Amino acid sequence: MIELSHVFKQFGERLAVEDLTLTVPRGEIFGLLGHNGAGKSTAIGMMLGQVWPTRGEVRVCGHDISTDRGQALQKVGAIFEAPAFYDYLSGRRNLEILSSYTAYTAPARIRQVVDWVGLTGRENSTVRTYSHGMRARLALAQALLPGPEILILDEPGSGLDPEGIHEMRQMIQRLHRELGLTILLSSHLLHEVEQVCSRIAVLNQGRKVFEGRLSDIHTEPRWIRIKTSDFAGALKILRDARMVEDERDGEFMALSKDIGTDSVVRVLVERGMPLYEIAPDRDNLESFYLGLMTGKKQGG
Amino acid sequence: MFYLHLKNELWKLFGKKRTYIGFGAFLIAQNGMLLMFRFTHWQKSWERLLAGNGYLAQDYLSALTVALVMLIPQIILLMPLYTSLIGGDLVAKEAEDGTLRMILSRPISRFRLLLVKWIAGIIFSAVLILALGGTALAFARIWFPWRGMFIYSVWPEHVFNLLSAGAGTRLYLLSHVLMTINASAIVGLAFMFSCFNMKPAAATILALSFMFINLVLEHLPFFEPYQEWFLLYHFRVWLLIFADPIPWSRLVASLLILLAFNATTFLIGAAAFQARDIKS
Numbered sequence: 001m002i003e004l005s006h007v008f009k010q011f012g013e014r015l016a017v018e019d020l021t022l023t024v025p026r027g028e029i030f031g032l033l034g035h036n037g038a039g040k041s042t043a044i045g046m047m048l049g050q051v052w053p054t055r056g057e058v059r060v061c062g063h064d065i066s067t068d069r070g071q072a073l074q075k076v077g078a079i080f081e082a083p084a085f086y087d088y089l090s091g092r093r094n095l096e097i098l099s100s101y102t103a104y105t106a107p108a109r110i111r112q113v114v115d116w117v118g119l120t121g122r123e124n125s126t127v128r129t130y131s132h133g134m135r136a137r138l139a140l141a142q143a144l145l146p147g148p149e150i151l152i153l154d155e156p157g158s159g160l161d162p163e164g165i166h167e168m169r170q171m172i173q174r175l176h177r178e179l180g181l182t183i184l185l186s187s188h189l190l191h192e193v194e195q196v197c198s199r200i201a202v203l204n205q206g207r208k209v210f211e212g213r214l215s216d217i218h219t220e221p222r223w224i225r226i227k228t229s230d231f232a233g234a235l236k237i238l239r240d241a242r243m244v245e246d247e248r249d250g251e252f253m254a255l256s257k258d259i260g261t262d263s264v265v266r267v268l269v270e271r272g273m274p275l276y277e278i279a280p281d282r283d284n285l286e287s288f289y290l291g292l293m294t295g296k297k298q299g300g
Numbered sequence: 301m302f303y304l305h306l307k308n309e310l311w312k313l314f315g316k317k318r319t320y321i322g323f324g325a326f327l328i329a330q331n332g333m334l335l336m337f338r339f340t341h342w343q344k345s346w347e348r349l350l351a352g353n354g355y356l357a358q359d360y361l362s363a364l365t366v367a368l369v370m371l372i373p374q375i376i377l378l379m380p381l382y383t384s385l386i387g388g389d390l391v392a393k394e395a396e397d398g399t400l401r402m403i404l405s406r407p408i409s410r411f412r413l414l415l416v417k418w419i420a421g422i423i424f425s426a427v428l429i430l431a432l433g434g435t436a437l438a439f440a441r442i443w444f445p446w447r448g449m450f451i452y453s454v455w456p457e458h459v460f461n462l463l464s465a466g467a468g469t470r471l472y473l474l475s476h477v478l479m480t481i482n483a484s485a486i487v488g489l490a491f492m493f494s495c496f497n498m499k500p501a502a503a504t505i506l507a508l509s510f511m512f513i514n515l516v517l518e519h520l521p522f523f524e525p526y527q528e529w530f531l532l533y534h535f536r537v538w539l540l541i542f543a544d545p546i547p548w549s550r551l552v553a554s555l556l557i558l559l560a561f562n563a564t565t566f567l568i569g570a571a572a573f574q575a576r577d578i579k580s
Contacts (some may be wrong), residue, residue: 003407011577041579041580042579045577045578045579048404048405049404050401050404050405050577050578051577051579052575052577069407069409070407070408070409071407072407073405073406073407074407076405076407077405078405079403080401080402080405080580081580082398083398083402084397084398084399084401084402085399085401085402086312086315088315088316088317089311089312089315093311093315096308097308097311097312098403098406100301100304100305100308100410101403101406101407101413102406102407102408103301103307104301104304115335142402185520186505199498230520
């Protein structure tokens with residue numbers, strides 16, 4: 001649904017995006033990750049025709065955004081970090097104004113969407129009286145009004161409290177489940193991305209360093225976490241048995257090749273070592289991401 | 301859809317409290333002028349001027365005469381300031397607030413967006429001028445009768461004329477059309493700067509600076525033969541409409557130049573806006 005092909009963007013001397021090729025397939029929740037200044041917002045700006053690529057091609061819903069922006073954005077909704085509204089106008093008037101830039105929207109449709117996002121009863125109040133959460137819901141309503149097929153969310157969790165983040169996560173899953181939207185989510189919140197996205201791309205200094213399914217990053221467990229009354233003693237036993245190669249943080253051990261957790265449990269129990277907990281330490285998104293950033297991991 | 305977009309732009313402009321604070325400031329200023337005219341030696345000096353030229357003061361010190369007296373300083377001083385503020389806000393304020401990014405995530409073309417904003421700015425100018433002229437006349441009518449019109453101005457143009465109430469009213473209305481063109485040229489100038497990547501205040505200051513530099517240069521003796529090259533020279537036709545005889549050739553030439561100026565500022569602004577990247 002969104003394709004970037006060898007896209008470059010230069011601001012003066014600075015290369016903000018370098019040779020970015022990316023595909024957001026239909027029906028996916030796609031996470032776009034990267035540090036501040038990695039090029040995420042520039043990439044999203046190019047997808048929405050707000051930032052002109054220096055080189056390369058951006059296609060949205062099959063249309064070139066540079067030459068056919070009107071068609072390309074017909075079925076796209078977007079929500080930005082700290083969504084901005086005309087605070088002196090009512091929520092309903094804001095929705096009428098913003099949706100009119102896509103097409104005329106009937107009052108019944110506005111009522112329907114206001115109800116869907118849970119703003120019924122407050123739509124006629126001026127936006128300056130809205131709480132942060134209500135503004136987030138209004139932002140969602142304006143994005144949903146044109147009946148989009150793609151929803152682009154640029155740092156939607158920024159500034160939200162834990163409850164707000166939880167609500168946002170539920171909302172993204174609901175949008176995907178109930179409306180079947182393709183969602184592009186740019187975020188710093190790795191835990192949230194891990195919970196909702198099926199596919200991710202990681203940008204670092206304007207370059208893509210990884211793109212693939214989230215399941216691809218979950219590597220085979222080699223590290224295990226052990227909870228025992230005497231970690232040093234347990235480590236000595238397992239090292240003597242040539243079952244462990246490395247340890248870290250007084251809690252984790254790297255098992256030797258072909259050694260399973262069942263063997264570890266058996267040896268420790270036979271030696272009378274109290275063992276409270278043993279679990280594989282799977283690679284999570286955070287460790288994978290940090291590995292990519294520090295160059296310890298290679299992108300796919 | 302074009303009408304809908306235009307209606308929305310007008311909602312944005314007229315939905316702001318600041319708009320009405322500006323209108324209020326104009327009302328206070330024009331009533332200050334009215335009270336000064338009525339209760340200082342000003343009125344007496346005009347009565348003497350009329351009598352000295354062989355006219356009866358009671359025939360010409362009318363609502364129309366005083367309304368124009370109230371308007372002149374406002375049109376020269378306050379109107380450029382206020383319309384520059386509005387024009388400077390049209391695009392740059394939306395960019396600063398972040399609403400421009402919300403709009404441009406929609407399939408509307410940048411050119412159409414600018415066009416509706418520019419037209420909304422011109423409609424705003426017309427409403428402002430008509431409101432000023434209407435309220436000036438209404439307040440002047442409270443104190444003065446509806447009679448002939450006496451026009452006396454030394455600066456920015458020398459005009460001395462006496463008109464019947466009917467002719468005075470017609471020219472008073474026509475002068476408002478010309479004032480609207482002046483106001484729209486100032487809105488257009490500030491709007492052009494506002495289309496570049498800058499703060500709304502910077503766009504307003506640049507527009508005001510442009511006019512101030514015009515004013516200063518125009519009055520330097522060196523530039524006297526080149527007066528028609530300055531924008532403010534063409535702004536003065538709204539006052540010359542009251543001259544006898546009306547300098548139609550200068551009026552038409554100035555009007556065409558102002559219309560061309562409006563088109564030029566719009567196109568420069570549109571080109572700059574089209575090329576620029578919209579980022580948060």
